[in-house]
Amino acid sequence: MSARHDMDVERELWNTYAESTKRDVLDGEPVFRWTQYAGHGPGVELLGEPRSALEVGCGTGRAVALLAQRGVRAVGVDLSPAMVDRVAGRWRHTGARFVCGGVLDHLRDCAETYDAIYSIFGAVWFTDPVRLLPLIAKRLNPGGVLVFSHPPAIPGAYGPQGMYKGGFAGKAMFTYRYSYTPRKWLGLLGRSGFGQAEAEVLDAPEAGHIGTLVVRATVG
Ligand SMILES: C[S@@+](CC[C@H](N)C(=O)[O-])C[C@H]1O[C@@H](n2cnc3c(N)ncnc32)[C@H](O)[C@@H]1O
Numbered sequence: 209m210s211a212r213h214d215m216d217v218e219r220e221l222w223n224t225y226a227e228s229t230k231r232d233v234l235d236g237e238p239v240f241r242w243t244q245y246a247g248h249g250p251g252v253e254l255l256g257e258p259r260s261a262l263e264v265g266c267g268t269g270r271a272v273a274l275l276a277q278r279g280v281r282a283v284g285v286d287l288s289p290a291m292v293d294r295v296a297g298r299w300r301h302t303g304a305r306f307v308c309g310g311v312l313d314h315l316r317d318c319a320e321t322y323d324a325i326y327s328i329f330g331a332v333w334f335t336d337p338v339r340l341l342p343l344i345a346k347r348l349n350p351g352g353v354l355v356f357s358h359p360p361a362i363p364g365a366y367g368p369q370g371m372y373k374g375g376f377a378g379k380a381m382f383t384y385r386y387s388y389t390p391r392k393w394l395g396l397l398g399r400s401g402f403g404q405a406e407a408e409v410l411d412a413p414e415a416g417h418i419g420t421l422v423v424r425a426t427v428g
Contacts, residue, residue: 215310218334219287221373221381226291229268234298238274242328242357243420248413254355254424258323262347264311265330269295269304276304283307283322285314287331311335315343322347326355333358333385336368337396345401348427354402360409360421361387390421397425 243249252271255261258280263272266284268291275282276299285307286292292308299306307314311331325344327333332340333356344354366388373381388396390407397405405425412419 215287217381218310218383219289221383222286222288223290224373224381226267226288226294229291229294233268233270234294236270238270238277238299238302240271240274242355242422243410243412244329244359244418245413249410249420250422254353254422255324255326256353258353260320260322260349261324261326262320262322263330264314264325264327264332264344265334266295266306267291267328267330269299269306271326271328272304272306273299273302276302283320285309285311285331287311312339312343315340315347318347320347321349321352323349323352324355325352327358328356329358330356332356334383335386336384337386337388337393337400341396341400341402345427350428352427353424354397354427355422355424357420357422358385358387359418361389366392390423393421393423397423401427403428 240252241249260281261275263284266272266286269284272282272284283305287310289308292306296306325348369385369387371383371385390409393407394405402425407423410420410422
C-alpha cells in the first residue's frame with residue numbers, strides 16, 4: 209500500500225470521526241484544556257504568551273478559537289475536510305484560521321513560523337515523531353514552544369500502534385498512534401532540535417482512571 213493511499217484512508221477515517229462529532233461540542237464556547245476531563249489539569253498558560261500559535265490536528269477548533277479571541281494569530285490544521293468545513297464556519301467570528309491538510313505536508317510547505325505549536329490528542333499522537341518533530345522545530349520562532357497531550361502509553365506497548373476504526377470487518381480504515389514513555393519522548397525531542405523539555409503523566413481526577421501525558425519543550 210502506498211503512502212499516498214494510507215493518507216487517503218486516514219482522511220476517510222477522520223472524516224467519519226468529524227461527522228460523528230456531536231453538534232453540542234461545537235455549540236459551546238471556546239475552551240482550552242489538555243486533558244480529557246472538564247475542569248482538570250493545566251490550561252492555556254502552558255503555551256506562555258504567544259503572539260502566534262498553530263494547533264496540529266485541531267479537530268473541533270475550540271482551543272484555536274479561544275486563542276484567537278485573546279488576540280493571538282491562531283491557526284488550526286486538520287486532515288479532515290469535513291471537520292475543517294464545520295469549524296471554519298463555526299469560529300469565523302473569532303478570527304481563527306483553519307487549513308485542511310496533513311500535518312507533515314503542511315509544515316513542509318507553509319512559510320509561516322509560530323511562537324507556539326501544540327496538539328491536544330491531535331496530530332502529534334497520530335504521526336511518526338521522527339518525521340514530525342524536526343519539522344515542528346523548523347516552524348517555531350527562537351524560544352518557541354511545542355506542547356502536546358494524549359493518553360499515556362499502555363505499559364509495555366510502546367512505539368507505533370495500529371488502530372482500526374469500528375469493528376474488525378468491512379473496509380479497512382485505520383490509522384497509527386505513537387505511544388512512548390515520558391523518558392523516550394525527551395530523547396526524541398532532544399534529537400529533533402529541542403532544548404529544555406519536560407514530560408509527565410498527570411493523574412486522572414479519579415483514582416484508577418486514565419491519566420494524561422503532557423509534554424512541553426522549547427526549541428533551540
Ligand atoms: C482526537 S481529534 C483532536 C481533538 C481536538 N484537540 C479537539 O479539541 O477537537 C484528532 C484530530 O487530529 C486530526 N489528524 C489526525 N491525523 C492528522 C494528520 N496527519 N494531520 C493533520 N490532522 C490530523 C484528525 O482529523 C482529528 O480531527
